[in-house]
Amino acid sequence: MSKPLKYAVFGSGSWATAIVKMLSENLDEVGWYMRSIYTKEHLLKEHHNPSYLSSVEFKIDQLKLSNDINDMANYADVLIFAIPSAFMFGELEKLTANVTNKTIVSAVKGIIPESGLLVGEHFHDIYKIPFENIAVIAGPCHAEEVALERLSYLTISCADASKAKLIAKDLASDYIKTKISDDVIGTEYAVMLKNIYAIAAGIAHGLGYGDNFQSVLMSNAIREMKRFIKKMHKMKRNINNSAYLGDLLVTGYSVFSRNRMFGNMIGKGYTVKSAQMEMNMVAEGYYATKSAHLLNEKNKRKTKTPIIDAVYAVLYEGKEPKAVFKKLTDKLD
Numbered sequence: 361m362s363k364p365l366k367y368a369v370f371g372s373g374s375w376a377t378a379i380v381k382m383l384s385e386n387l388d389e390v391g392w393y394m395r396s397i398y399t400k401e402h403l404l405k406e407h408h409n410p411s412y413l414s415s416v417e418f419k420i421d422q423l424k425l426s427n428d429i430n431d432m433a434n435y436a437d438v439l440i441f442a443i444p445s446a447f448m449f450g451e452l453e454k455l456t457a458n459v460t461n462k463t464i465v466s467a468v469k470g471i472i473p474e475s476g477l478l479v480g481e482h483f484h485d486i487y488k489i490p491f492e493n494i495a496v497i498a499g500p501c502h503a504e505e506v507a508l509e510r511l512s513y514l515t516i517s518c519a520d521a522s523k524a525k526l527i528a529k530d531l532a533s534d535y536i537k538t539k540i541s542d543d544v545i546g547t548e549y550a551v552m553l554k555n556i557y558a559i560a561a562g563i564a565h566g567l568g569y570g571d572n573f574q575s576v577l578m579s580n581a582i583r584e585m586k587r588f589i590k591k592m593h594k595m596k597r598n599i600n601n602s603a604y605l606g607d608l609l610v611t612g613y614s615v616f617s618r619n620r621m622f623g624n625m626i627g628k629g630y631t632v633k634s635a636q637m638e639m640n641m642v643a644e645g646y647y648a649t650k651s652a653h654l655l656n657e658k659n660k661r662k663t664k665t666p667i668i669d670a671v672y673a674v675l676y677e678g679k680e681p682k683a684v685f686k687k688l689t690d691k692l693d
Contacts, residue, residue, distance in 0.1 A: 365463075365526060367391060368436035370429065370451070372399050373642070374412040375467060376442035378503035380423070381416050385533040391424045393432040395451070400425050413507040433457035438465060438527065440497070441479060444642040445470030445651075448479065452486075463523055464489050467497040469551045469644040471651035478548045491544070492520040495527055498547040498603040500610040501536075502617070509535045515603035517541040517548075541603060545593040550585060550604045553668075555645030556652060557581040558611040559623035560667050563674065563681050566627020573689070578612050580667060580692045587663045588656070619645040626674060627681055649675055666691040 368391030369380050376392075383390045394400055402410040403425060407417050426432050433439060434457050443451050445468050464487075466479035475482050480494040495518035505512055514531055518524035519542055528538035541547060560581070561574055569577075585608065586599040599605060611617050622643035625635040632646070653672040656662050670688040673679040 365438050365530070366436045367438045367440060367530065368393060368424075368432040369440045369442060370432065371442035371444075371467075372396060372409065372412070373442065373444065374503035375469075377409045377413045377416060378501075378506035379440055379442055379467060379497070379531075380418070381413075381506060382531045382533065382536055384418065384422050385536075386530050387422075389422060389424055391426070391432050391436050393426055393429050395427065397427055400427055413503060416507050429454045430457040433459055433462070436462070438463045440465040440467055442467040444468070444644060444647075445472055445479070446642065446647045448472050448482075449474040452482075455487075459483075459487055460489065461493075462489070463493050463495065463527075465495045465497060465527065466548060469555055470648040471552060471655075473647060473651060476651065476654065478545065478552075480544060480548055492518070493523070494518070494544060495524060496544050496548045496551065497531075498541075498551050498607055500602055500606040502610060502614055504616040506536070511535050511537070513602055513606070514538045515541050515547060515601075517544045517546075517603070519544060539602075541601075543595060543597050543603075546589050546595065546597050547603045549589045549592055550607060552644075552648045553585050553588060553652060554608040554611045555619040555643070556649050556668055556671055557585070557608060558617050558619035559626070559643070559645040559649065559675075560671050561612040562617075562620040562623020562625075563627040563671070564623075564685060565620070566624040566629075567682055567685055569685070574612075576692050577667070578609065581612070582608055584665055584667055588652070588665060588668075591659060591661070591663045592655070619643045622646065623671075632675055645671075646675060 369376050370393045372394035408414050439462050464483045468479045472482050483489040498515045501512040516524045516528040524540035532538045618641050649671050652668050670684050673684050674681050
């Protein structure tokens with residue numbers, strides 16, 4: 361009988377904490393890398409993350425904690441990265457361990473700005489990880505509901521179905537349902553794009569648009585997502601599946617959505633900087649907006665992305681949200 365896989369989670373935010381909780385339901389030991397020495401020491405003493413999902417109590421003898429990224433990379437067979445995309449490059453610069461034969465799982469919701477690549481593509485190009493050893497975790501699943509053990513769903517995408525099944529099994533529990541997919545690139549783009557559309561939903565709410573407009577916005581968003589992903593990676597996929605439409609809806613509507621919250625603040629008149637400072641959390645959609653806009657601009661045959669363009673105009677060109685969204689309303693159907 362083959363030995364059970366060893367897992368390590370990289371990151372100390374809410375999503376990383378939720379993934380460690382999921383794995384702890386099934387595994388005797390889970391590796392956990394965090395940059396902050398304070399967070400590690402607090403966990404050892406108080407048995408919970410001091411900053412995120414602090415209601416989740418961990419059994420410390422189940423956790424292998426480290427502030428050394430290479431220690432964790434050497435320890436585990438499966439490396440799950442849940443570090444915000446804006447900070448991934450800096451963390452990976454510390455990585456000297458040989459990870460060629462590891463399974464890399466992206467739980468990152470964006471593109472690495474420095475390389476302009478999806479996390480899976482970055483690992484393939486820079487660290488020579490074969491595509492069959494790269495997987496993606498997609499929702500719909502909010503970390504806060506994992507903490508509350510409310511029923512949630514995950515899709516694990518990997519070109520190697522056997523690896524996807526193993527990872528899905530180790531994440532599943534009474535309150536976590538899992539399924540697998542082979543659309544690695546498509547689900548990773550969807551995870552990135554849904555945060556942009558959630559910012560759009562938040563801006564609209566902050567500006568006073570009601571539920572009728574929100575429904576039209578989400579309807580157009582899923583079609584825009586379909587066009588964008590098809591342009592980047594053409595393959596047969598059902599955009600109405602949970603990993604695409606379901607994840608978009610929960611991120612666009614949920615009170616737990618930090619991207620919607622960020623957009624709501626922008627719609628109410630906050631500057632980008634003031635909204636970021638007040639939230640004290642990373643809204644991945646902010647960075648994803650720039651990445652998606654640049655990717656589409658570089659494409660020889662640009663696809664139509666009025667919602668992404670509107671969010672980009674507000675966040676990066678400093679345009680007035682009210683005027684931008686007034687124009688957007690005429691482009692939706």
